[in-house]
Amino acid sequence: MLIIGFESSCDETGVALVCTREGLLAHALHSQIDMHRDYGGVVPELASRDHIRRIIPLTRKVLAQAERSLDHIEAVAYTAGPGLAGALLVGASVAQAFAWARQLPAIPVHHLEGHLLSPMLAEPRPEFPFIALLVSGGHTQIMRVDGVGRYELLGETLDDAAGEAFDKTAKLLGLGYPGGPALSRMAEQGDAAIHDLPRPMLHSGDLDFSFSGLKTAVLTKVRALEKMHGALSQQHLADLAAATELAIVDVLASKSLKAVKQTGVRRLVVAGGVGANRLLRERLRTEIARMRGEVFFPPLEFCTDNGAMIAFAAAQRVNAGLVDLADSRHAFTVRP
Ligand code: KG4
Ligand code: ZN
Numbered sequence: 001m002l003i004i005g006f007e008s009s010c011d012e013t014g015v016a017l018v019c020t021r022e023g024l025l026a027h028a029l030h031s032q033i034d035m036h037r038d039y040g041g042v043v044p045e046l047a048s049r050d051h052i053r054r055i056i057p058l059t060r061k062v063l064a065q066a067e068r069s070l071d072h073i074e075a076v077a078y079t080a081g082p083g084l085a086g087a088l089l090v091g092a093s094v095a096q097a098f099a100w101a102r103q104l105p106a107i108p109v110h111h112l113e114g115h116l117l118s119p120m121l122a123e124p125r126p127e128f129p130f131i132a133l134l135v136s137g138g139h140t141q142i143m144r145v146d147g148v149g150r151y152e153l154l155g156e157t158l159d160d161a162a163g164e165a166f167d168k169t170a171k172l173l174g175l176g177y178p179g180g181p182a183l184s185r186m187a188e189q190g191d192a193a194i195h196d197l198p199r200p201m202l203h204s205g206d207l208d209f210s211f212s213g214l215k216t217a218v219l220t221k222v223r224a225l226e227k228m229h230g231a232l233s234q235q236h237l238a239d240l241a242a243a244t245e246l247a248i249v250d251v252l253a254s255k256s257l258k259a260v261k262q263t264g265v266r267r268l269v270v271a272g273g274v275g276a277n278r279l280l281r282e283r284l285r286t287e288i289a290r291m292r293g294e295v296f297f298p299p300l301e302f303c304t305d306n307g308a309m310i311a312f313a314a315a316q317r318v319n320a321g322l323v324d325l326a327d328s329r330h331a332f333t334v335r336p
Contacts, residue, residue, distance in 0.1 A: 005311025008091030009083025014307025026065035048086035077314030080108035081335035108333035114309035136272035137163035155207025165211035190238030266293030
């Protein structure tokens with residue numbers, strides 16, 4: 001079955017074609033990062049308008065890439081949520097209109113399930129069961145994944161997500177948007193050992209996280225440095241960025257490894273935008289190797305939001321018999 005998938009939950013418009021037998025055939029992405037940069041974050045209304053502009057041209061592009069036409073498509077998948085309401089509605093409306101016009105099944109996909117299964121888009125493909133560290137701009141969760149649709153939440157953030165901690169601290173340091181990559185780049189020039197930042201909930205005994213205190217701790221350091229030196233130098237910023245990145249990575253790595261130990265499932269999968277972080281990747285590779293386990297990272301293009309993971313998650317659900325194709329006809333689901 002040939003499935004077209006649409007992702008439009010935040011600031012990336014993604015369209016992809018996935019075959020339930022052959023896997024990913026083509027995908028195309030437009031990132032709105034440049035558009036939102038001037039505002040220091042995503043402006044929801046601008047995001048929705050840009051999704052409207054991009055979604056049809058991107059659809060034409062994937063069809064051309066895969067040398068298929070609209071007539072070949074047998075089902076339509078779209079991100080139903082979570083995400084920005086107006087942005088989600090663009091993808092959902094295009095998907096539903098197309099499904100309705102062609103009498104095709106429409107398959108709503110949970111955005112996080114897309115991220116969760118995205119490491120399976122690449123080779124080597126992780127086998128079930130695995131532990132997933134899901135780290136995006138809006139979510140930080142540790143899940144046990146026993147199969148498609150069989151997910152157990154082991155721990156999650158009690159306040160800010162890890163990506164949010166990167167973004168907010170980067171904003172505080174004036175490093176630009178999106179904060180994760182900007183802060184990470186700056187951190188390369190810095191010395192993390194100069195500042196002692198808290199590792200929230202590192203020893204809480206569970207698999208939950210809390211990141212909201214971190215930006216306050218950084219702000220306190222910034223104020224102290226400003227008092228001493230006036231304006232902060234590039235080196236000050238780099239040292240603070242390095243200390244922040246290390247504090248976040250320490251907690252993420254420690255809790256993921258704890259989940260691996262606790263469950264005895266020695267296969268770890270990292271998904272979501274923060275999974276692109278180099279320090280996190282290096283740390284987990286080293287530590288998992290020490291435990292004789294395996295760690296899987298999606299290719300960078302599938303770490304952040306994309307259409308491939310949505311079409312792929314729908315295909316996995318179809319293959320697992322979890323989609324009632326007759327019943328899903330015209331089901332309109334959006335859950336911001
Ligand atoms: O999964 P994603 O694209 O969108 C959401 O569903 O939220 O994740 C975006 C998040 C942002 O917070 C961004 O700053 C973070 O992922 N991110 C990074 C890196 N690349 C993206 N964080 C740390 N290091 C990176 N290299
Ligand atoms: Zn996402």
